[in-house]
Amino acid sequence: MNKTIKQSAWLFVIPVVVLVAFNALIPLMTVVNYSMQETFGDNVFFWEGLTWFEQVLNSERFHDAFIRQITFTGIILLIEVPLGIAIALCMPKKGPWVSVCLVLMALPLLIPWNVVGAMWNIFALPDIGLLGYVINAVGIDYNFTQQPISAWATTILMDVWHWTSLVVLLAYAGLSAIPEAYYQAAKIDGASRWAVFIWIQLPKMKRVLTIAILLRFMDSFMIYTEPFVLTGGGPGNSTTFLSIDLVKLALGQFDLGPAAAMSLIYFFIVLLICWVFYTLMMKNEQQ
Amino acid sequence: MNNSKKPGEISIHRVLVPTIYIVFLLLPIYWLLNMSFKTTNEILGSFALIPLDFTLENYIKIFTDPTWYKGYLNSIIYVVINTVISVSFALPAAYAFSRYRFLGDKHLFFWLLTNRMAPPAVFALPFFQLYAAFDLYDTHIAVALAHCLFNIPLAVWILEGFMSGVPKQLDEMAYVDGYSFPRFFVKIFMPAIASGIGVAAFFCFMYSWVELLLSKTLTSVAAKSIAATMTRTASTAGYELGLLAAAGALTIIPGAIVIYFVRNYIARGFSLGRV
Numbered sequence: 001m002n003k004t005i006k007q008s009a010w011l012f013v014i015p016v017v018v019l020v021a022f023n024a025l026i027p028l029m030t031v032v033n034y035s036m037q038e039t040f041g042d043n044v045f046f047w048e049g050l051t052w053f054e055q056v057l058n059s060e061r062f063h064d065a066f067i068r069q070i071t072f073t074g075i076i077l078l079i080e081v082p083l084g085i086a087i088a089l090c091m092p093k094k095g096p097w098v099s100v101c102l103v104l105m106a107l108p109l110l111i112p113w114n115v116v117g118a119m120w121n122i123f124a125l126p127d128i129g130l131l132g133y134v135i136n137a138v139g140i141d142y143n144f145t146q147q148p149i150s151a152w153a154t155t156i157l158m159d160v161w162h163w164t165s166l167v168v169l170l171a172y173a174g175l176s177a178i179p180e181a182y183y184q185a186a187k188i189d190g191a192s193r194w195a196v197f198i199w200i201q202l203p204k205m206k207r208v209l210t211i212a213i214l215l216r217f218m219d220s221f222m223i224y225t226e227p228f229v230l231t232g233g234g235p236g237n238s239t240t241f242l243s244i245d246l247v248k249l250a251l252g253q254f255d256l257g258p259a260a261a262m263s264l265i266y267f268f269i270v271l272l273i274c275w276v277f278y279t280l281m282m283k284n285e286q287q
Numbered sequence: 288m289n290n291s292k293k294p295g296e297i298s299i300h301r302v303l304v305p306t307i308y309i310v311f312l313l314l315p316i317y318w319l320l321n322m323s324f325k326t327t328n329e330i331l332g333s334f335a336l337i338p339l340d341f342t343l344e345n346y347i348k349i350f351t352d353p354t355w356y357k358g359y360l361n362s363i364i365y366v367v368i369n370t371v372i373s374v375s376f377a378l379p380a381a382y383a384f385s386r387y388r389f390l391g392d393k394h395l396f397f398w399l400l401t402n403r404m405a406p407p408a409v410f411a412l413p414f415f416q417l418y419a420a421f422d423l424y425d426t427h428i429a430v431a432l433a434h435c436l437f438n439i440p441l442a443v444w445i446l447e448g449f450m451s452g453v454p455k456q457l458d459e460m461a462y463v464d465g466y467s468f469p470r471f472f473v474k475i476f477m478p479a480i481a482s483g484i485g486v487a488a489f490f491c492f493m494y495s496w497v498e499l500l501l502s503k504t505l506t507s508v509a510a511k512s513i514a515a516t517m518t519r520t521a522s523t524a525g526y527e528l529g530l531l532a533a534a535g536a537l538t539i540i541p542g543a544i545v546i547y548f549v550r551n552y553i554a555r556g557f558s559l560g561r562v
Contacts, residue, residue, distance in 0.1 A: 004387055005387070026413070027410045030416060087308050090301050103547055110496060110541075112513070113498070119316070119535055263408075
């Protein structure tokens with residue numbers, strides 16, 4: 001769509017800018033303040049410059065948490081996106097069944113995150129949880145509170161349970177926007193099921209899939225509540241992702257300087273990845 | 288396309304795949320319900336697929352103890368305030384982004400989105416100081432405003448997509464017909480993007496309802512959210528699994544009601560946007 005150039009359109013945007021800036025800029029400046037100073041309380045600050053940043057960037061603890069975070073985000077994107085598309089492709093197109101499917105599938109999305117963690121904790125406990133009990137009954141030694149591998153598997157399964165529906169809903173919305181005529185044309189051309197998927201369905205879903213991947217990337221990269229309630233970041237530090245590590249540092253140890261520096265580095269990484277993604281998305285759209 | 292050649296074979300996996308997926312989704316919820324009807328002794332003492340010693344005690348406790356049921360009320364209050372603020376502030380902004388070019392529009396749009404990307408863990412402590420400084424600590428409005436940080440950008444993003452799907456001729460025709468801008472916006476434009484407003488409201492409700500970290504940081508007694516009440520129980524009152532399960536099961540209900548109302552908007556809604 002060709003847009004009119006109109007500077008007074010800023011008036012429409014001002015309320016949003018004011019409200020978001022209040023919430024974003026003031027706290028961000030607080031973080032910047034803390035990140036460059038040392039304080040011993042009583043509002044007395046000493047200039048520290050970039051010491052905290054160097055300390056965080058060189059610490060093994062941050063590297064480990066970062067690697068865990070990237071691995072986790074990578075795994076859940078690789079599972080949830082293809083799985084979500086596959087389920088959306090299998091959904092019925094019309095009829096009362098559709099509403100039932102949509103309502104049931106959307107259910108996990110609206111459960112508070114701490115309840116998701118608590119629910120999976122109860123579900124996966126080896127002695128009284130259905131999942132844990134069944135896995136142990138089959139003969140596999142499983143205890144997510146003690147084995148790092150079990151903890152990882154449980155966390156990933158929980159995230160797949162929690163968020164695949166978002167991909168399904170978005171992909172399904174993209175699919176239902178494809179006119180029937182496209183399929184008839186493909187049928188006349190004798191296109192295979194796979195060809196229909198690659199040349200018709202996938203391109204038409206591109207926009208919603210971009211939204212889905214971006215949302216899943218951001219939310220999984222910032223994940224805090226669910227693994228915190230499920231495993232508490234353990235056993236040991238095996239499921240301590242970036243946010244959990246940050247809260248431990250800031251509120252647990254009250255190391256405000258390093259915590260603030262870590263916050264900024266963390267925020268910067270998310271921004272950088274999203275900026276690359278956003279630029280690619282916009283380029284695609286203009287073509 | 289679905290029943291072109293082998294109708295039987297295709298319809299089987301069309302029923303099977305969604306069914307298996309839904310069963311997988313419902314299993315943990317079923318287990319939560321199962322636990323919520325058990326007594327603590329039974330939960331810790333044995334493994335059973337259905338409650339043998341059926342009890343409503345956990346639910347009765349929640350509905351009679353004000354610290355519990357007020358948690359639900361507090362959560363619903365700030366979620367509704369947040370949804371109303373987010374959508375009504377986002378509407379004009381999204382209109383500007385979808386219809387006009389102005390100085391710095393693209394940068395501004397990206398800056399808004401960056402706030403959706405800010406990890407809440409980064410902002411927890413500064414938020415506490417900010418809202419305490421404005422004397423808003425432990426109020427519903429504080430949580431509602433704090434959640435605007437990620438909900439307004441999301442609402443702008445969604446609404447902008449829907450508005451760009453509405454042809455500009457609609458605006459022009461309304462001006463020709465002598466509509467003033469506010470009247471056009473409310474009477475013609477908003478009904479045209481009703482499903483977009485539905486989808487945006489759904490997402491705002493959802494993200495505000497499920498968020499724990501900020502709502503817990505910004506409240507203590509008067510506006511304490513149900514999520515915070517639950518974490519307190521888990522940590523201090525020993526290991527009352529049944530009570531926790533009942534409280535968790537009840538948090539599913541508001542979400543389920545909202546999904547039921549917007550179920551048609553969600554499928555139709557996104558397809559109207561820039562899909």
